[in-house]
Amino acid sequence: MIVLLVGGYGKALLPTATEILWDTYGVPHVFARDARDAFQAFGWAQMQSHGDLLLRLYGQARGRAAEYWGEDYLDSDRWVLTMGVPDRARRWYQLQSPAFQSYLEAFAAGINAYAQEHPDLIDDDVEVVLPVKPEDVLAHLQRVLYFTFVVNPARVRGVEKHASGSNAWAIAPSRSANGHAMLLANPHLLWSEQFLWYEAQIQAPEVDIYGATLVGFPGLAIAFNNHLGWTYTVNTHDGWDAYELQLQDGGYLFDGKVQAFETENLTLRVKQPDGSARSQPLVVRRSIHGPVISQQDNKALALRVVGLDQPGVLEQWWDMARAKNLAQFETALQRLQLPMFTVMYADRAGHIMHLFNGQVPIRRAGDYKYWSGVIPGDTSKTLWTKYHPYHDLPRVIDPASGWLQNANDPPWTTTFPQALDPANFPAYMAPQFMHFRAQRSARMLEEDPQISFEEMVQYKHSTRMxxxxxxxxxxxxxxxxxxxxxxxxxxxxxxxxxxxxxxxxxxxxxxxxxxxxxxxxxxxxxxxxxxxxxxxxxxxxxxxxxxxxxxxxxxxxxxxxxxxxxxxxxxxxxxxxxxxxxxxGGFDDLGVFRTVWFAPQKDGTFTSIGGDSYVAAIEFSNPIRAMTLNSYGNSTQPNSRHNGDQLSLFAQKQLRPVWRSRQEIQAHLEERKVFTAGVRTQR
The missing domain is CATH 1.10.1400.10 (Aminohydrolase, alpha-helical knob region)
Known part of the structure; x- marks a missing residue:
């Protein structure tokens, strides 16, 4: 039984019930009786806010989008299937811990329950994806994290521009006007599709976390609790390599011998305008390096991507959310399940940290520039099989400067005086440069010896070039x-x-x-x-x-x-x-900290397509002080009042207060959703 109440409690609410309190900005605050209920309610919440988009993204992650929606998705399906995403997602599900398997089942159950109860609110065009399974969640995770952020077709071709970025600050008590550590989270992504952020609060007996995640992910990726917080920037991490194979006798040369390809014959189905479907073959060939992505004459290109044997990033995020201090947080980080991203951290005890996080291959030789090119694939000398452990990665904790920054620059310029020497790390770990946005970022921090919370917010909105x-x-x-x-x-x-x-x-x-x-x-x-x-x-x-x-x-x-x-x-x-x-605001390469990406229009003007997305400014006082903004609003459903409702605040360079306590949320309550004790749906 599910009871929906707006504006007040009712007789059906039990003391042990799980509920979602929706505030006036469309942010769901999940109060759950246990972790499994929290995941199920979060699945429900995402469907209410982003149901059409979520199902379309999951359909693409299955590699069946062309079957569902036609020719426009054919290239997407080829990429997803060539990368082996659906099969790997099924394997990953089996490798989850029993507890986390149940959480993924609950998240999928919440998605399906919403769709079953509100079919009229879901676009008929995407209902074909239902029901959602836990494997779909993991396939979507792979498509976004590994095959969009780590590598994607545009990046392989060398033509990607303005897909992702970010700013992040951590300020120690010694540099804070109020004597508290502060954190600034400011990812830059496109304002569409799999790049959209979803803001939420999740509270259960073992966790009380507030932050944001990408639509379709079952846990918060950028977040804070009563003790600590973290954010990410896209780092200069090299997590993929393109290997040139020398073809011979139907196979490829490797250490002087001809190796056979592993071949898989697949069939793509493509929906036609009249509703019928045509079939198209897809032959996937894999070398010891990875799948073949192109071939010309007697040469082929194979792609090797980090982390495809590391299925635990979602559980790592969950344990990061449950951490209460730096030691517990690092214990979760040390698993290195997240394939890339700089981690910026601050906590109530006053610690700040910058970690050049990622699964960094151990390579025999060569610098960053060498490994950014096409690598000879005919020798085992270039084939990496292991990753650097946590203690090998560039990391700075509590620097003398009292501040840390990253604006997608390499880790060497995270603070001044510089705390990391590139000579102490392999030459392939990260390049050396500092672009103009990063210089602007560091300059604002370096020039202010005592930064207040209000000043941090003001600096975040700086449009100086x-x-x-x-x-x-x-x-x-x-x-x-x-x-x-x-x-x-x-x-x-x-x-x-x-x-x-x-x-x-x-x-x-x-x-x-x-x-x-x-x-x-x-x-x-x-x-x-x-x-x-x-x-x-x-x-x-x-x-x-x-x-x-x-x-x-x-x-x-x-x-x-x-x-x-x-x-x-x-x-x-x-x-x-x-x-x-x-x-x-303006483009990264102009050195504008408040980043907005604009696309040219026929009339000579330019229209925003991405850049500053989710923003969170957090001061680890008691109680915690926090302000946020989700530039485009917290919903994409066509009839939602929260589809674009925060853009005016964005234009005015304003953040909104975070409401975390029941008293605050109820003072700004828009809707309450109550799940009674028997709501759980088994797979």
């Missing part, structure tokens, strides 16, 4: 010396510019247009240098060429927008669903 600070004076001087009248007018606009990408900033559009007319990093007179990481690169290598680029950019801006000093927010727009607002 580090690249502009580095070059604009040189561009102005060169334009006045070498430029024509248009270049000198452009110089006047740049001189008046506030160096930011606020909606009202005038000059940012012009400078951004100039960056498209020059070549980076060749434009710099002094390249980036490891011994001057925060002040290089700098200077113009060819001022006259830079001025010619400014003249070209100025001509294009004037023609497109009618003026050189057009407002940033008139050209760059925030859009989600039916909402359209003036934009602020």
């Amino acid at each position: 580090e690249l502009g600070d580095r070059l604009v004076a040189d561009v102005i001087a060169a334009a006045r010396q070498y430029g024509n009248e248009l270049a000198r007018q452009a110089a006047d606009v740049l001189e008046a510019w506030d160096r930011q990408t606020e909606a009202d900033s005038r000059g940012a559009v012009l400078f951004a247009a100039w960056t498209q007319e020059v070549k980076f990093p060749e434009v710099f007179a002094t390249p980036w240098q490891a011994d001057s990481p925060l002040t290089t690169p700098h200077g113009l290598v060819n001022p006259q060429s830079a001025v010619k680029a400014l003249e070209t950019a100025a001509g294009k801006v004037r023609q497109a927008y009618g003026a050189l000093n057009v407002r940033w927010g008139d050209v760059f727009r925030l859009e989600y669903g039916k909402q359209k607002l003036p934009g602020n």
